[in-house]
Amino acid sequence: MAERTVWKGHIKLSLVSCAVGLYPSTSSGGKIRFNTLNRKTGNRVKRQFVDSETEEVVESEEQVKGYLVGKGSYIQVEDEELDALKVESTHTIDIETFVPREEVEERFLDTAYYIAPTDKVSNEAFCVIRDAIRDKGMVGIARIVLARRERMILLEPLDEGLVGTTLHAADEVRDEDKVFDEISEVKYPKEMKDLAAHIIESKAAHFDPEQFDDRYEEAVAELLKSKQGGKSVKNDEEQPKSSNVVNLMDALKRSVSAEKAGSNDEKPAPAKKPAAKPKSAKKPVTKTKARKAG
DSSP states (O other), X not given: OOSOOSEEEEEEETTEEEEEEEEESOOOTTSOOOOOXXXXXXXXXXXXXXXXXXXOEEOGGGOOEEEEEETTEEXXXXXXXXXXXXXXXXXXXXXXXXXXXXXXXXXXXXXXXXXXXXXXXXXXXXXXXXXXXXXXXXXXXXXXXXXXXXXXXXXXXXXXEEEEEEEOOGGGSOOTHHHHTTOOOOOOOHHHHHHHHHHHHXXXXXXXXXXOXXXXXXXXXXXXXXXXXXXXXXXXXXXXXXXXXXXXXXXXXXXXXXXXXHHHHTOOOXXXXXXXXXXXXXXXXXXXHHHHHX
């Protein structure tokens, strides 16, 4: 695999282990990025760390981590001291337990990585671990050290490899009651829920991430193109004004009518002759597919 790993080590199931690497599952390389400039000169600015007392610039080789223990008092810790800490999960993904996938709430999921063997010798053991997890229909829970922090990681099969998704710790996930307690129960006519259900049914589809277009990114690209061509940019379009829904029942009925009208407009005209059947159509790999595989 030509991709660059973000972590290398071993995955371990009891006494069976093999060398693996973690690879990023997402990329934002194609997105538009901006630099910060000096408005007056047009030159790019650079960030510097400044001593809070002397106001002198502190170069990178003079910077050190500090843990606050009192007002203005810190314990200094060198990078080498952190690197020297010996924790098994620094170099090993030791699978500790297996759980049903549906028991892991979505809010605990953090970042997904692809996991694959890093050499041919490890391929057999990797396939044994992957297939055993798939056959049991469960997911593995292990530990891993990433960015000098031990994290839980969920392991599930995906095609020929594994997907490892780091998990938030229990103390990182906020208690929903602090937010939801303010929601009071109300009584409403059953017809309202039926109308809402009808709208949901009319919008039902299968998840396809390729259908998502970043319209904001496209608008930024168009803005840059216009400015590069020396054109002035004016936004004459009126933004839709937000309004309070006074009559919820009326709004639901109008929404149903609008959805019906929209679906009629989108009906394709009858084709004169059948379209040629594509030779192959590979469906996009989605998170749903990964869970079903696990």
